[in-house]
Amino acid sequence: MKVLVTGGAGYVGSAVARLLVDAGHEVVVLDDLSRNDASQVPAGARLVQARIHDAATVLTPDAGFDAVLHFAGLIAAGESMVQPELHWDNNTVGSLALLDAMRAAGVRRLVFSSTAATYGDPSELPLTENAVTKPVNTYGATKLAVDMAIASEAHAHELAAVSLRYFNVAGALVLPDGSMIGERHDPETHLIPIALQVAAGQREKLAIFGDDYPTPDGTCIRDYIHVGDLAQAHLLALEAARPGEHRVYNLGNGTGFSCKEVVDAVREVTGHPLPVEMAPRRPGDPAELVASSARARAELGWTPAKPDLRDIVADAWTFFRSGL
Template sequence: MKVLVTGGAGYVGSVVARLLVDAGHEVVVLDDLSRNDATQVPAGAVFVQARIQDAASVLTPEAGFDAVFHFAGLISAGESMSHPELHWEANTIGSLALLAAMRAAGVKRLVFSSTAATYGNPSEIPLTENAITKPVNTYGATKLAVDMAIASEAHAHELAAVSLRYFNVAGALVLPDGTMIGERHDPETHLIPIALEVAAGRREKLAVFGDDYPTPDGTCIRDYIHVGDLAQAHLLALAAARPGEHRVYNLGNGTGFSCMQVVEAVREVTGHALPVEIAPRRPGDPAELVASSAKAQAELGWTPAKTDLRDIVADAWTFYRSGL
């Protein structure tokens, strides 16, 4: 199968691209490298540096693509509140351009990287796919808009589409040749890799945004999923896609950890002190997001293999030290 992976030089996109190459697929990676690194593109994949808005230059009718994995976009909830125009342009307008290019090229299968941020502040935990979608940040709103556009495209044009709503992705994938693919954002905004930078002495302290949330220790609670488990779900989702259907699946471990529990896990794994500073809340941060992945497990046959937070942190720490 010939597949296009947008954002395939990014964290999750590069891991999925590698699994696709290893499975024998013909893979083309499209990434503008505005926030990613070309070294993450797996060997065996063709790389095209281009904006998602220009996907039609790659997705031509003559190119013969069978499917698209769509990861390209901006991911920082905090930035989405201070610079919403960037997220609407990259995430929503860019995705609409991709859908138009797919339609013109006759490409009928899509797996979309969505997010748990589409739900906002949930009234029930764990979150199922039937939960009300009411984003509290622009990032979640842009992704929800794309989910809705994909649903319309499936209904009107027989697109076979799956949206995967991630919770917090972490860890690193160890490949058979011993190399690793891990998290490397610029700028870095995620808790675990920032905490590892502090543990390694590359940052003075870790800022925890808010300790007055309605949670046991006052800090936000999130569900952490290992990137290897998440990547496997994408391949299963492609196999499950059906013409005229837009399926939505939550992907997480079903267990929530507070920011301070993550801090303690990083201290335990690294053996380093981790100075913490409590900072003001960030706009758009829900108090608690924990997934129910029962639907994905039942319909996709997906089961996460690495669910212990310390194991996830340990993989991330091994990857981080490999680059020191």
């Protein structure tokens, strides 16, 4: 297939793009590089530097695309609460422009990178796809709006679509040629890479936001998934998409780890001290998010190969030390 990967210079998008290239697909990456690095685009993929709003300049009727994998979006929940206009414009308005471009070009297959943040602060765990969607931050709301738009597009215009909802992605994709794809955000907002920076002496200390949540140790609990496992799920979803259907799958290990447990794992893996500072809660942070992936396992045949937190941290640490 000829596929367009939006946001394909990002962490997850570049990992999926690499697997697509390795599987023999023709891959075009669309990324504005505002927060990503062109060096992450895999060899064998063609990069087009453009905003998601301008997808129609690439998705032309004669371009011959068969499918789109959509990762282009802002992901920082905290930022979304103080600059909501950025997230609504990029995540939602940009995605609507993409759907328009796909419809005009006759491209009828889509895999969307959604999020478990669409569920908000759930009353029952682990999260299933039937859980109530009630996001508590703007980021989750923008993604839910896109999910709803995709469902309408599938119903009205025979789009074959799959939304994959996941929360904390970590680790590094280790490839057969010895190269790696890992997490490099600027600025970095995710717990594990920040913790690794502290362990390596690049930061003075790690801030944990809130220790008074209704969890066993008072800190937030999240379900971490290895980026390699997540990337494989996107390829399975691409094959599973069916015209007129919008399927939603939660992806997770089914086991949650608290911020303090992540700190302990980083200390164990790196062998370095990790100074921690407790900070006030951030707006829009649910206490606990753990996803059930039972439907994905049953319908997509997806099984995470690296569910253990220490394996995830170890791969992230290897990538960090490689300087890639």
